[in-house]
Amino acid sequence: MFPHKEKFVREKLGRExxxxxxxxxxVMWSEHASYKSSRKWLKLLPTKNEHVILGPxxxxxxxKFDENTAIVVGIESHNHPSAVEPYGGxxxxxxxxxxxxxxxxxxxxxxxDPIRFGPLxxxxxxxxxxxxxKGIADYGNRIGVPTVGGETEFDxxxxxxxxxxVACIGIMHPNELVHSYVTESGLLLVLVGNKTGxxxxxxxxxxxxxxxxxxxxxxxxxxxxxxxxxxxxLIEATLEAVKTGKVKALKDLGGGGLTCASSEMAGKKGxxxxxxxxxxxxxEPNMTAMEVxxxxxxxxxxxxxKKEDLEDMSKIFEKYELEWTVVGEIIDKPRYLVYWGKExxxxxxxxxxxxxPIIEWEAKPYSVERDVQTPEISPQDAFxxxxxxxxxxxxxxVYRQYDHEVQxxxxxxxxxxxxxxxxxxxxxxxxxxxxxxSYSYLNPYHGAMxxxxxxxxxxxxxxxxxxxxxxxxxxxxxxxxxxxxSFIETVKGLRDAANTFGLAYVSGNVSFYNExxxxxxxxxxxxxxxxxxxxxxxxxxxxxxxxxxxxxVGV
Amino acid sequence: xKYRAKIIVRLKEGLNDPEGRVIGKTLKNLGYKIEDLxxxxxxxxxxxxxxxEKDVKEMCxxxxxxxxxxxxxxxxxxxxx
Amino acid sequence: xKYRAKIIVRLKEGLNDPEGRVIGKTLKNLGYKIEDLxxxxxxxxxxxxxxxEKDVKEMCxxxxxxxxxxxxxxxxxxxxx
Amino acid sequence: MxxxxxxxxxxxxxxxxxxxxxxxxxxxxxRVWYKExxxxxDGVVLPGGFSYADYLRxxxxxxRAEIMEEVKELAKDGKPVLGICNGFQILTxxxxxxxxxxxxxxxxxxxxxxxxxxxxxxxxFTGFYKEGEVIRMPIAHAEGNYYTNxxxxxxxxxxxxxxxxxINEEANPNGSILNIAGISNEKGNVLGMMPHPERASDRWLGxxxxxxxxxSMVEYAKR
Ligand SMILES: Nc1ncnc2c1ncn2[C@@H]1O[C@H](COP(=O)(O)OP(=O)(O)O)[C@@H](O)[C@H]1O
Numbered sequence: 001m002f003p004h005k006e007k008f009v010r011e012k013l014g015r016e017x018x019x020x021x022x023x024x025x026x027v028m029w030s031e032h033a034s035y036k037s038s039r040k041w042l043k044l045l046p047t048k049n050e051h052v053i054l055g056p057x058x059x060x061x062x063x064k065f066d067e068n069t070a071i072v073v074g075i076e077s078h079n080h081p082s083a084v085e086p087y088g089g090x091x092x093x094x095x096x097x098x099x100x101x102x103x104x105x106x107x108x109x110x111x112x113d114p115i116r117f118g119p120l121x122x123x124x125x126x127x128x129x130x131x132x133x134k135g136i137a138d139y140g141n142r143i144g145v146p147t148v149g150g151e152t153e154f155d156x157x158x159x160x161x162x163x164x165x166v167a168c169i170g171i172m173h174p175n176e177l178v179h180s181y182v183t184e185s186g187l188l189l190v191l192v193g194n195k196t197g198x199x200x201x202x203x204x205x206x207x208x209x210x211x212x213x214x215x216x217x218x219x220x221x222x223x224x225x226x227x228x229x230x231x232x233x234l235i236e237a238t239l240e241a242v243k244t245g246k247v248k249a250l251k252d253l254g255g256g257g258l259t260c261a262s263s264e265m266a267g268k269k270g271x272x273x274x275x276x277x278x279x280x281x282x283x284e285p286n287m288t289a290m291e292v293x294x295x296x297x298x299x300x301x302x303x304x305x306k307k308e309d310l311e312d313m314s315k316i317f318e319k320y321e322l323e324w325t326v327v328g329e330i331i332d333k334p335r336y337l338v339y340w341g342k343e344x345x346x347x348x349x350x351x352x353x354x355x356x357p358i359i360e361w362e363a364k365p366y367s368v369e370r371d372v373q374t375p376e377i378s379p380q381d382a383f384x385x386x387x388x389x390x391x392x393x394x395x396x397x398v399y400r401q402y403d404h405e406v407q408x409x410x411x412x413x414x415x416x417x418x419x420x421x422x423x424x425x426x427x428x429x430x431x432x433x434x435x436x437x438s439y440s441y442l443n444p445y446h447g448a449m450x451x452x453x454x455x456x457x458x459x460x461x462x463x464x465x466x467x468x469x470x471x472x473x474x475x476x477x478x479x480x481x482x483x484x485x486s487f488i489e490t491v492k493g494l495r496d497a498a499n500t501f502g503l504a505y506v507s508g509n510v511s512f513y514n515e516x517x518x519x520x521x522x523x524x525x526x527x528x529x530x531x532x533x534x535x536x537x538x539x540x541x542x543x544x545x546x547x548x549x550x551x552x553v554g555v
Numbered sequence: 556x557k558y559r560a561k562i563i564v565r566l567k568e569g570l571n572d573p574e575g576r577v578i579g580k581t582l583k584n585l586g587y588k589i590e591d592l593x594x595x596x597x598x599x600x601x602x603x604x605x606x607x608e609k610d611v612k613e614m615c616x617x618x619x620x621x622x623x624x625x626x627x628x629x630x631x632x633x634x635x636x
Numbered sequence: 637x638k639y640r641a642k643i644i645v646r647l648k649e650g651l652n653d654p655e656g657r658v659i660g661k662t663l664k665n666l667g668y669k670i671e672d673l674x675x676x677x678x679x680x681x682x683x684x685x686x687x688x689e690k691d692v693k694e695m696c697x698x699x700x701x702x703x704x705x706x707x708x709x710x711x712x713x714x715x716x717x
Numbered sequence: 718m719x720x721x722x723x724x725x726x727x728x729x730x731x732x733x734x735x736x737x738x739x740x741x742x743x744x745x746x747x748r749v750w751y752k753e754x755x756x757x758x759d760g761v762v763l764p765g766g767f768s769y770a771d772y773l774r775x776x777x778x779x780x781r782a783e784i785m786e787e788v789k790e791l792a793k794d795g796k797p798v799l800g801i802c803n804g805f806q807i808l809t810x811x812x813x814x815x816x817x818x819x820x821x822x823x824x825x826x827x828x829x830x831x832x833x834x835x836x837x838x839x840x841x842f843t844g845f846y847k848e849g850e851v852i853r854m855p856i857a858h859a860e861g862n863y864y865t866n867x868x869x870x871x872x873x874x875x876x877x878x879x880x881x882x883x884i885n886e887e888a889n890p891n892g893s894i895l896n897i898a899g900i901s902n903e904k905g906n907v908l909g910m911m912p913h914p915e916r917a918s919d920r921w922l923g924x925x926x927x928x929x930x931x932x933s934m935v936e937y938a939k940r
Contacts, residue, residue: 085623123617123666137826141857142767144730198569223623225566227573229770232728284569297571319750321727401826403857405913406765408734411921422921535921557671563678574772579681581769581778582695588684590638597644597678598659603669614663651864654824654892677773699781702774702810704817705864 024259033256034356037478038510041491058180059100061506072106072170075472077511082164090135091226097168099252105178105242106170113150118159137401142228147402148419167528181268182249185332192324193300197283199224200296230299237320249304261302267354272335275328289340364481368443417461430464435526444486448493455529463539464531471508476520486523557634558607564596564620638715639688645677719759719938720745726779730766738915742931755787759938760797763804775860776806797841798907805909816865822892828857834878840905841937845929851882852926854912861911863893875899
């Protein structure tokens, strides 16, 4: 997919990579891991202001709430896996974003789930809807992180498909921030959590391609069985380990598995790594080095710690009955070496994995305000039609299945304009997500702006002052010129709207290749926003008393 | 005709099975020498059909199992009218 | 000796089974003529034992079934050393 | 000041806020990992959550942990033992309370606020309530449908009701017999309840009705 990839790699390496090396390069160069088609444009987004402690670039963003409190926030999509296995796909989507928050050193305290489906008239769409919700519920509830809001939307264009986005926030003291990269050599790399199996092999490349017609039957390796039990133990063990101050770097294993986590951890500041792949605990017999290196088995975390701290750390992992092994070491040369027993099975310059060239696809504008027919309909009928649309109906069926109160912080619960979580005795954090693919389809630039504006309006409706934003960009294949153009327009819209409010994006996610049967989805940017509100000043949307005046303010 | 079907839905070989693992471990802690424990899904149904085998297969594909991660097996016995 | 046991844990007669009811209803909505659907719990285990029958009974009593609401049945087959 | 252990099993997830509520009610609270000991405590709380992810049956696996032997000793000594949600499920599975908690009548997880009628004010946990009082608390469970074949062994403490304290089918969120939301043993020192009093112990979270469960427990433990 990168036109001169093979030539580039061979020239840089001075030889032909072996099979394992190719596999690792393949994974790291996938759209999902490298952002090669989007990186250039994402640079347009504002990412700094007085609230930002850490912007995009690591597993999640960090926002200052007050002197003693930092809020970590991130958003992820799990569209492809959820379309083939809604329960496991959605559940592991929750697991992934929760670990992203966790690996900054923060306790995950709330989730939002913007989810989208085809029309409910069809059996397959109902099946996807029911099991996506069940997957999110079963996972979020079991790990004790409340799902406090989200969106549920149905649209013709998603027939047979689903967009599952999940945003998560965490809380920590600013001093507890742990980075996802190392700044010294000699550290041990310790892999903690679930054993590694053959699941998710080539998951990232899967997420970087269109779904085939027979996806359901074929893609067993692309989905994983969720294990919220282990995730919950990982959360507690990781937080206990972080509190000791002995965790030098931390990353969760998601797309790209061990290859991605360890190479990014080592490579970011110019170090390298040796990986002893055979030391990775394996769930299935006869696994190869390649399978171990790129498996996307869930519920695993990679810790970088000093040799002398290994014993203390291992006690924590063992207290929580988690399995762990030392799987490698940080070296001061920028190389990436993999051993299988005594045999060296891969030897690459690390930047061949971590510094992937960008791609720019052809972008072709389509005429905005596409020629849609304005339906001939009486105001009465239109009114009824709108009110009876599943997009307007109460989403109670969804959020009643979510524990939205666990951890004892949820002041404003689902069903209102935004959720509010109590952060201390005086202040709360408002959290909301918005997307509107119908607007984005008609005019991607204005549609993107509308997402930001709506999120900000929802924050203000509960009395909160906006703090920061994250964005999740769900698009079809960037190789389609009109899609790529709509992507660029969307980013510009996000940029301009945020600048208007003086807001910054601290984290985000891009998911391309969302299509089924050769049909692109509508451009679907989703924005999640954080705000700060004095508990005394929280407002809700219900009328409070008879005789109150009703006014509309605005243009 | 009426039939009774017993359907077992299993996770495909090699997939992570946290529930089986946790229950197996608990039995080990209670002193039993468990080598392997699985908790497949199990359905018993009584239904009317002209074509029971086709119906059962379909029910598995459409609802009871997900071919991406599951295999299934079934037994059908006639129960008379 | 090694054995394989298959254990089925059922709700006692007369107790309603909300899960079975919902799955049954969903299948009816998909057009099948379901008269009854149950989802007993089902365990398959491989274990070592001197006294397999006693062990399986005990495991059921101590963990796998709750005597307040469940009955259980099992099959055991030897697997050799 | 009486000191309570809040037991943390793998998968327990309401331990922090439960400990907070106990402190707010005037007690000392310590989170205790299930491998540790319960010596030196004046009472025990088994908080909500998903111990062992609810695998097998909610509460079944935790109920077989060694620490439950110590909980039984404490209960025998007349000290207060409170099980909330998953804690209630564990107490029934451990036979500290009779009956069983079955899947909800609509077999899904259900998170919402309910009204409860206080049916028994003589237990260690209800001293601060008035008999027949109607209070508000949230529930959040998938297996809260209480069943027993021997009602003579239970003291009904809380029942799901409507706003006015009527016990009826509409007010029953999960199918429990007699709308039971909480029961205690004969002595009144072991209580299991599905609703979450710790989530109703702060005015910002919607109600402080639950705090009195902990206040009553603290007061009882002082005796
Ligand atoms: N998937 C979901 N998960 C949790 N809460 C949801 C979900 N979908 C909708 N909600 C909640 O339902 C309420 C109404 O949602 P929505 O119709 O999107 O609101 P609005 O139209 O006011 O933006 C919000 O409080 C929202 O958080």
